[in-house]
Amino acid sequence: MSDATFEIDGQPTPFKPGQTILEAARDAGVYVPHLCYDPELGAHGSCKLCTVIVNGRTASACTMKALAGQEVEIDTPELEALRRSLVQMLFVEGNHFCPGCEKSGDCKLQALGYEFEMTNPHWVHFFPDLGVDASHPDVWLDRNRCIQCELCVRASRDVDGKNVFALAGRSVESKIVVNSPSGLLADSAIAAADRATEVCPVGAILVKRVGFAIPIGERRFDRAPISADALACEVAETDK
Amino acid sequence: MNDAPVKVRIATTSLAGCFGCHMSLLDIDERLFELAGRCEFDRSPLTDIKHAGPCDIALIEGGVSNSENVHVLRELRANAKILVAVGACAINGGLPAMRNHLDIGDILKQVYRDPGTGEANIPCDPELPLPLDKVYPINEIVRVDYSLPGCPPSADAIWKYLTDLILGRMPRLDPQLFHYD
Numbered sequence: 001m002s003d004a005t006f007e008i009d010g011q012p013t014p015f016k017p018g019q020t021i022l023e024a025a026r027d028a029g030v031y032v033p034h035l036c037y038d039p040e041l042g043a044h045g046s047c048k049l050c051t052v053i054v055n056g057r058t059a060s061a062c063t064m065k066a067l068a069g070q071e072v073e074i075d076t077p078e079l080e081a082l083r084r085s086l087v088q089m090l091f092v093e094g095n096h097f098c099p100g101c102e103k104s105g106d107c108k109l110q111a112l113g114y115e116f117e118m119t120n121p122h123w124v125h126f127f128p129d130l131g132v133d134a135s136h137p138d139v140w141l142d143r144n145r146c147i148q149c150e151l152c153v154r155a156s157r158d159v160d161g162k163n164v165f166a167l168a169g170r171s172v173e174s175k176i177v178v179n180s181p182s183g184l185l186a187d188s189a190i191a192a193a194d195r196a197t198e199v200c201p202v203g204a205i206l207v208k209r210v211g212f213a214i215p216i217g218e219r220r221f222d223r224a225p226i227s228a229d230a231l232a233c234e235v236a237e238t239d240k
Numbered sequence: 241m242n243d244a245p246v247k248v249r250i251a252t253t254s255l256a257g258c259f260g261c262h263m264s265l266l267d268i269d270e271r272l273f274e275l276a277g278r279c280e281f282d283r284s285p286l287t288d289i290k291h292a293g294p295c296d297i298a299l300i301e302g303g304v305s306n307s308e309n310v311h312v313l314r315e316l317r318a319n320a321k322i323l324v325a326v327g328a329c330a331i332n333g334g335l336p337a338m339r340n341h342l343d344i345g346d347i348l349k350q351v352y353r354d355p356g357t358g359e360a361n362i363p364c365d366p367e368l369p370l371p372l373d374k375v376y377p378i379n380e381i382v383r384v385d386y387s388l389p390g391c392p393p394s395a396d397a398i399w400k401y402l403t404d405l406i407l408g409r410m411p412r413l414d415p416q417l418f419h420y421d
Contacts, residue, residue, distance in 0.1 A: 119331075
């Protein structure tokens with residue numbers, strides 16, 4: 001431990017050397033919104049929802065290290081508006097129809113929409129044609145709902161040791177591809193119990209036949225907003 | 241001053257919707273009496289008035305899937321001071337918009353294909369409104385003042401929004417009423 005502190009929204013906050021702003025904030029009970037960061041799989045720096053202002057400049061809280069004397073703004077109306085716009089862009093970029101999705105209520109993208117009071121997606125919808133891979137007996141891959149956070153790529157590579165997923169293509173053409181001769185999930189090494197299937201924050205990778213085990217209305221983010229949920233779950237995760 | 245309260249005039253319509261949001265409006269149950277005391281209805285499935293006149297609030301359920309939806313929506317926008325997108329379909333197209341990645345010509349050929357001859361007998365009566373290439377959220381056709389999410393929004397959510405609007409407040413849902421499903 002060190003006695004060094006930095007400021008979060010004007011409040012002196014302690015941090016451990018090497019901690020990111022997101023980790024130090026979480027340990028101090030301050031939620032920084034995020035989608036592509038996971039306490040076990042680490043930072044990715046792609047979703048930009050954890051954007052904060054560090055000494056007057058924008059930075060990703062999941063990759064930026066906390067340093068003594070830093071002045072960090074996390075919870076401001078301007079940053080919330082920016083984060084809401086990012087979530088709205090994720091919504092229009094894919095096909096996110098919550099009422100027809102098994103993940104509804106457990107979905108982090110949806111929960112962040114609630115968190116930022118996103119009443120509509122604002123931008124013009126892309127309505128892209130992305131397709132579903134239902135070939136595997138136990139696991140779905142619905143690319144319509146993928147937000148390309150690469151959590152499944154990292155989990156499959158670093159935890160499961162299977163390298164099932166990768167992100168291929170560029171810009172708006174990029175999409176999740178499956179490591180199998182046919183490109184289909186059925187011919188890959190994935191299994192329902194893999195970390196890669198569980199880690200998906202949206203409804204892109206789903207285990208079959210368990211989607212409605214818990215009814216709509218009684219699910220994770222029906223019980224607690226994602227801010228409270230993340231602080232409780234992710235602190236517990238790092239204390240293991 | 242006249243003691244009779246000025247009633248708020250409300251128009252409602254279901255475009256490419258399932259009337260589920262209207263059912264949810266009726267689910268406010270005995271609060272309908274209070275609503276009836278504070279408002280009167282313009283064009284709505286509840287009144288059977290065919291064309292909207294000047295009104296204070298227009299509640300729009302459903303997305304825009306055909307030419308008639310466009311005309312109805314524009315007429316309501318032109319007459320309403322406040323236009324509210326009610327429910328998932330008005331906000332993002334919803335279930336009907338799941339046809340959007342398919343070609344409308346291919347869909348019609350498939351749907352109206354005669355199983356015997358294999359030919360498509362697509363209806364072409366001029367009375368029928370033409371389907372659009374896609375189902376559009378209403379904010380891609382007209383300006384929308386407020387959006388009330390839900391599939392459908394619960395009766396409590398609709399009541400909160402309506403009472404906020406009628407009393408001149410900025411409409412806002414409590415977290416427990418704020419749902420997309």
